[in-house]
Amino acid sequence: MPDVNGILSLIKPLEWTSMELVRRVRRLTGQKKVGHAGTLDPQATGVLPVCIGQATRVMEYLVDSPKTYAALVRLGVTTDSYDALGQVTDTADPSHVTREDFDAELDAYRGVFQQVPPMFSALKRDGKRLYDLARAGVEVDRPSREVQIYRLDVVEWDPPDVRLEIDCGRGMYVRSLAHDLGVDLGCGAHLKELSRLRTGPFRIAESVTFEEMEEACETGDWRSLLFPVDHPLLDLKAAIVQRDKEEAIKRGENVYLGLRAGGEPPEQTYRAYSAVDGRFLALLQPARVRGQWRPVKVFRLPPE
Numbered sequence: 001m002p003d004v005n006g007i008l009s010l011i012k013p014l015e016w017t018s019m020e021l022v023r024r025v026r027r028l029t030g031q032k033k034v035g036h037a038g039t040l041d042p043q044a045t046g047v048l049p050v051c052i053g054q055a056t057r058v059m060e061y062l063v064d065s066p067k068t069y070a071a072l073v074r075l076g077v078t079t080d081s082y083d084a085l086g087q088v089t090d091t092a093d094p095s096h097v098t099r100e101d102f103d104a105e106l107d108a109y110r111g112v113f114q115q116v117p118p119m120f121s122a123l124k125r126d127g128k129r130l131y132d133l134a135r136a137g138v139e140v141d142r143p144s145r146e147v148q149i150y151r152l153d154v155v156e157w158d159p160p161d162v163r164l165e166i167d168c169g170r171g172m173y174v175r176s177l178a179h180d181l182g183v184d185l186g187c188g189a190h191l192k193e194l195s196r197l198r199t200g201p202f203r204i205a206e207s208v209t210f211e212e213m214e215e216a217c218e219t220g221d222w223r224s225l226l227f228p229v230d231h232p233l234l235d236l237k238a239a240i241v242q243r244d245k246e247e248a249i250k251r252g253e254n255v256y257l258g259l260r261a262g263g264e265p266p267e268q269t270y271r272a273y274s275a276v277d278g279r280f281l282a283l284l285q286p287a288r289v290r291g292q293w294r295p296v297k298v299f300r301l302p303p304e
Contacts, residue, residue: 004226005055005229006055006228007232011204013210014044018038025050033052037063037199041175048199065232067168067170069168069174072161075094075162076091077190081175094185112147112148152165175190178191212225238270240274245257249298254295269284277303281295283295
């Protein structure tokens with residue numbers, strides 16, 4: 001089967017791991033080079049971009065991109081994993097918590113703040129996954145990390161359940177947010193449900209279910225579901241290069257271009273396209289020699 005390049009925006013089913021979805025896509029499509037851009041917990045559903053072929057080389061841009069989540073927080077119940085799959089470690093009456101109390105605590109989490117990741121996470125400590133240590137009954141200190149929430153809104157107040165919508169950056173654990181809010185309010189809390197509504201440019205409204213993907217594979221039409229390799233990069237500036245510079249870029253050589261350099265990566269990164277056929281060629285950044293640009297990623301895409 002010929003190699004295919006592109007991105008599937010899939011809706012991960014409940015209770016599946018992200019890697020399970022990748023394995024099923026690999027088996028259905030017959031493609032060997034398949035990866036996902038941003039792990040979702042088994043309890044979570046929603047947008048999971050699955051990159052195929054050359055698109056696996058842009059996964060880092062998707063992992064770093066902003067995400068939107070719909071989260072249901074249950075007040076009054078604390079679990080060891082901070083979500084509904086964990087063991088209950090404490091319960092308390094949350095009836096004293098008012099909407100005003102809850103809104104006041106949210107202010108501390110809008111913007112940039114320090115967050116301690118949960119023990120039940122894929123982060124590593126001395127080469128071991130934290131969730132493996134947690135399952136063995138071992139808890140270790142986890143350094144806090146700087147994370148960012150751009151938007152944090154209450155969309156439904158129905159105590160003990162509170163539904164939130166969150167726009168956030170990379171590395172922000174919604175489970176930790178739910179747990180920390182429970183600590184702040186003095187009643188405990190955990191994440192009852194979670195759905196990712198957006199990863200970068202991929203939104204749930206334009207995503208497909210695994211069943212729709214299966215049906216498209218049966219009819220041989222699954223390639224029509226693919227987004228192009230450069231889709232997550234469209235916020236970057238673009239440059240069109242002539243044949244001689246195209247060939248140089250393909251060889252990984254620096255080229256002189258009349259481009260304006262400024263800012264830091266990725267702000268100073270350009271997408272390069274062929275003037276001959278419009279093919280996406282590479283990502284370029286300024287070289288040490290003034291006026292030169294170096295290819296930092298070269299893509300081997302076939303003509304359309």
